[in-house]
Amino acid sequence: MRLAFVIGGLALSASAVSAEIALYPTGPAQDSAYLRLVNVSASPLVLTPDGTQATLNLAGDTFATDFIAVPGGKTAKGTLSRDGHQVPLAVTVAPGDFATVFALPAAGGGIEQQVVTEPFDLPNQLKASLAFFNADAQCSDAKVNVAGKDLDLFQKAPAGNPRRQELNPRAQLAVQLVCAEANIGAALEIGPLQANKRYSLLLIPSPGGPRLVAVTDSVAN
């Protein structure tokens, strides 16, 4: 999925750089920043970035985008549309951070945004990295257990700060959502969890109550 956030006035003229002395690039002036969008609804969600004709559509089984590169420290602006409702999107992601924007259902059928930002730590390349994002306030004392075992994998992630931990790679892992000390829904099979790859568990609201979904944290090319 390819999409560009266009921020006016950022284009720099290469001709402004002297061509007399060859200076080879030694890396960017600031770190990368990334943003992904999660559609918390059965209805399609459309993102239209400001200044472009392109749109990004999330529908059906595609409920989350890959992480899309955005200019660090600049506000990425656009419009979110769903079920005839439109709301502006304006998210600033600091260089080096990864932001997840949950497009939650709001009262009256609108869209409520919840932005969760995660700083990036270099992963242990021998481990798989799994995070837990809690975007459902209705799930009290949220936990994720290893299914069938009284073993906490994650306890409630603080608002705006997901929990992430490194696990041994494995072919599969069954996890169980727990709200208020009660199992919610069936166990969720995730995996394979591969070394040096990042994954997320997203706790989101649904008409049937709190729901846990898994995504791979991929970066869009």
Next chain:
Amino acid sequence: MAASVLAGLTLLVIGESHMSFPDSLMNPLYDNLTQQGATVHAIGACGANPADWVTPKLKLDCGATREPGEKIKVMSRGTMDTQPIKDVIAKDKPDVVVLIMGDTMASYKTTPFPKVWAYQSVTALTRQIADTGAKCVWVGPAWGKANGSNIYENTYGKNQVRTQLVAGTLANMVAPCTYIDSTHFSKPGEWITSDGQHFTIAGYKSWAAAIGKSISELPASAVGAKP
């Protein structure tokens, strides 16, 4: 003398500006690896970072290639592009890819080090190499030599603090490639440079000898050789 672990292997060696001139790392390293019995295809691409070997960077400022058995071919400004690594590997069928990259990721004049960008760039390349089944060796940046008494005062802003950070970070970033830390090969400032970052031929000969020795001492499994 025992035969080198590289004897009979095919090597694809890719570097940055350090590999892009006649009096650069290109020739002494090519010669060293060839003398160990390897068939070597070497490419230098000025200013190219690892991800530029996934999504090509066009019209490089400079570059050079050296095909097996041939002499160095220096490319003038705007006449060379990087190529998708999968295409190069499909053509060369190397047993091992040797990547000599670090300075194009270091952002020597930027604080803090852009580790997320570097991680994405490095892993984009290493994953594609791993997918081909070729082994991989990553050679990190060497110490430079700052001009004057101010270690931050040179053309590229190369400095010891950032060089060490990049070298250490790459060590934890390049798997499944085997990492070779060039900062172990000299003391800061020991190899003379023309601009703080690029060495004179004497420095490049020393660097080439140290790289060749380090690769020769790797286990056979790290370079795709039969034990």
